Amino acid sequence: NAGVMQNPRHLVRRRGQEARLRCSPMKGHSHVYWYRQLPEEGLKFMVYLQKENIIDESGMPKERFSAEFPKEGPSILRIQQVVRGDSAAYFCASSRLGDEQFFGPGTRLTVL
Amino acid sequence: AQSVSQHNHHVILSEAASLELGCNYSYGGTVNLFWYVQYPGQHLQLLLKYFSGDPLVKGIKGFEAEFIKSKFSFNLRKPSVQWSDTAEYFCAVNSGGGADGLTFGKGTHLIIQP
Numbered sequence: 001n002a003g004v005m006q007n008p009r010h011l012v013r014r015r016g017q018e019a020r021l022r023c024s025p026m027k028g029h030s031h032v033y034w035y036r037q038l039p040e041e042g043l044k045f046m047v048y049l050q051k052e053n054i055i056d057e058s059g060m061p062k063e064r065f066s067a068e069f070p071k072e073g074p075s076i077l078r079i080q081q082v083v084r085g086d087s088a089a090y091f092c093a094s095s096r097l098g099d100e101q102f103f104g105p106g107t108r109l110t111v112l
Numbered sequence: 113a114q115s116v117s118q119h120n121h122h123v124i125l126s127e128a129a130s131l132e133l134g135c136n137y138s139y140g141g142t143v144n145l146f147w148y149v150q151y152p153g154q155h156l157q158l159l160l161k162y163f164s165g166d167p168l169v170k171g172i173k174g175f176e177a178e179f180i181k182s183k184f185s186f187n188l189r190k191p192s193v194q195w196s197d198t199a200e201y202f203c204a205v206n207s208g209g210g211a212d213g214l215t216f217g218k219g220t221h222l223i224i225q226p
């Protein structure tokens with residue numbers, strides 16, 4: 001049973017470009033979570049989604065960030081017009097029943 | 113709002129020493145508590161979790177944690193550490209039925225010297 005998959009593992013963008021991060025949950029999991037880890041900080045919750053629905057986006061920045069989890073395909077975290085402060089590791093987690101969360105390897109975003 | 117505090121950011125121990133990593137949380141309602149570990153070059157893995165019942169929870173690799181409600185604490189322990197326990201350890205909490213996003217502490221970097 002494959003774990004949570006994230007791609008790309010490393011992403012480099014210039015200021016003003018768009019970043020798209022993908023997360024494929026474990027088989028049978030319908031709950032997806034996104035977290036961000038800034039240097040020297042712990043993981044910060046961003047958004048919680050179930051298929052086609054955003055359940056909790058209380059940790060998402062109000063502008064430039066969006067997330068989706070379509071009926072088919074991976075969950076996408078989209079960052080528009082990236083700035084240097086967006087450089088971080090972005091982790092996705094999934095769960096089957098909304099209890100134990102299994103984490104992916106993360107995407108390390110670097111904004112030049 | 114929830115918050116999690118991990119007291120020690122860096123801990124260095126010798127093999128066979130006993131380990132206790134502190135974790136305190138701030139939240140007035142029912143909580144679920146977790147310890148995750150991140151070995152070098154790997155992703156986060158669940159060590160143990162507490163939802164309800166016996167406050168002494170046993171996890172993988174000989175780790176255990178005790179939930180003390182009156183102290184808002186969930187400290188992680190291991191009686192005898194090994195070199196392979198070198199990793200980053202994160203305490204986390206969420207509320208309700210367990211489906212909410214997790215609030216993490218900043219982590220403790222544990223180094224075990226052979």
